[in-house]
Amino acid sequence: MDWNTIFVTTVKASIGLETVVYALAAIGVNIQFGYAGLLNFGQAAFLGVAAYGLAVIVSTFGLSFWLGIVVGLAATVVLAFLLGIPTLRLRADYLAIVTIAAAEIVRLVFRSVAFKDVFGGSDGRQNFSGDFYAMNPYAPGSYGIGPIKFDERTTWVLTVGWILIALSCVLVYLLMKSPWGRVLKAIREDEDAVRSLGKNVFSYKMQALVLGGVIGCLGGFIFGLGQASIQPDLFGTEFTFYAYTIVILGGAARVFSPVVGAAIFWVLLVFVGNTLSEAVGAGVFGSAITVTQVGSVRFILVGLGLMLLLIFRPQGIFGDKREIALDAR
């Protein structure tokens, strides 16, 4: 077994593209679900419309990269309003139902044959990241410490991605320390109480939905640019559920929990996956597991790990046990 490769890929996973994308998506979910108590099960759609906004403007219509970013952001905000206006006045469950359905609608529209000319069907879109890499300040070569190295393109994407994560964390920190964040947390606890104290609950919920969507959509841009291509099936419902897993793993309503949660989630997945495939390759399990089954088995093992975490540390890594104890009362 090649422990060196396992070690290198695992360390790379902790700061790699997936971690960045999922961290941004999870920061958004943390604002919506962790702080405001909104069950947005359509976070994947927010990343999807942003990534497609950018890709379609650049590759389908041949317009500029920055216009693509603006369109992606605008599409995210429009989606948030479309989902929020009819549902945020209702009970929390309705938002969950509408968002999960909307996310699937968005994905199916992207991969539909009717719009193949615009969205590229199930092949998605390519050739939209040229302008982004043209801005790359890193000279060709590889960057990193010791054996952990990324090429100049990945380094550039990760640099931008981690700057966005840092900015998002600062934003969340400032907001949640402020009276604005206090209203949000209060809405999570009891909407009617907040209404009776003269706060416009609908407006705050909408602000949280839009903000969480916009931060998530940054992850959509990074996803598309990092891979230099997008496919509709990247934005399936499991994407959203991973983001929720990450938030709960880190501990809901904590500033750094989505970031650390994303790193741990991907480190676990990559470490378990690589160790398994190396072990299968070395014939450790005999014929019990084949190479093709490794992908599923790693999810089984990671799922088991997450269940153990929730049993023994239900508040997540950064959570406060006292808060969980209150729920039991």
Next chain:
Amino acid sequence: MHADTTVTSKKAAALAAFEGIASEPGVPKPDPILVIEKVVRRFGGLTAVDVDHVEVQRGSITALIGPNGAGKTTFFNQLTGFDTADEGSWTFNGKPLRGVPAHRVARNGMVRTFQLTKALSKLTVMENMRLGAQNQRGENFFRALIPSSWRGQEDEITERAEELLERFKLAAKRDDFAGSLSGGQRKLLEMARALMVGPELVMLDEPMAGVNPALTQSLLGHVKDLREEGMTVLFVEHDMDMVRDISDWVIVMAQGAVIAEGPPDTIMSDNRVIDAYLGAHHDAPMSAEEAEEQLQEAEAELEAEIEEKA
């Protein structure tokens, strides 16, 4: 003592305002803060609230009582914008409030509490209190990002909250989660938080429900204090001792309608109220004549049967 004289004068003023007012439902008051006109709320075929006309006197403590299912809480919900009335109108300080959303009703100075206390469990007691303050600059998204723009106001709010917590004997709990408080303490916190809004009319939905008797007296004292500070109180309550103790005027609801109004010491003996609570055809002891009459009827029936058979 100075405090005593103000207490008596405010109570006396409230009682004087009710002097000579007839004990009729919908009777006009000298200086009403809240005037309700034909409010109707139906749930399918059930008419939960059908109030013709009611006025609430400014500066008084008015109790709203009635048997279970009389529509008291539904009526509260209509008035405070938590539910939409099917018909009717009501004015608060002359301002029409029908169709106004709940948060605007609160901003206008009409603040309610809930029958089941709504302490915001995972916020500390102090955060609960701060939330009540109005016109906070830091509650705007963009200004929230610049702490210097709201710090000063936050300090003022905190100071005011500390005074109220002191008064409500919750100062020691300041940094505890509200969810860790006892039921009675939550009621106190909810009332204190409502006061942070700076209301003119405080609407308390069953302030004594689930409160341990030791805390009852202190809660009663706090409600009386609200009147002393010039606020108007309208409360729903089942505890008749409490109603008699603190209210200046009582409004009685039954089956959605206001059936009687009057001062607390006479309203309990009003026939309409007794009927509403016990039913109009309640079992009175049978008199001797009635017993005799029934006996004769039964005998006549028996005789008729015997004759038929013969």
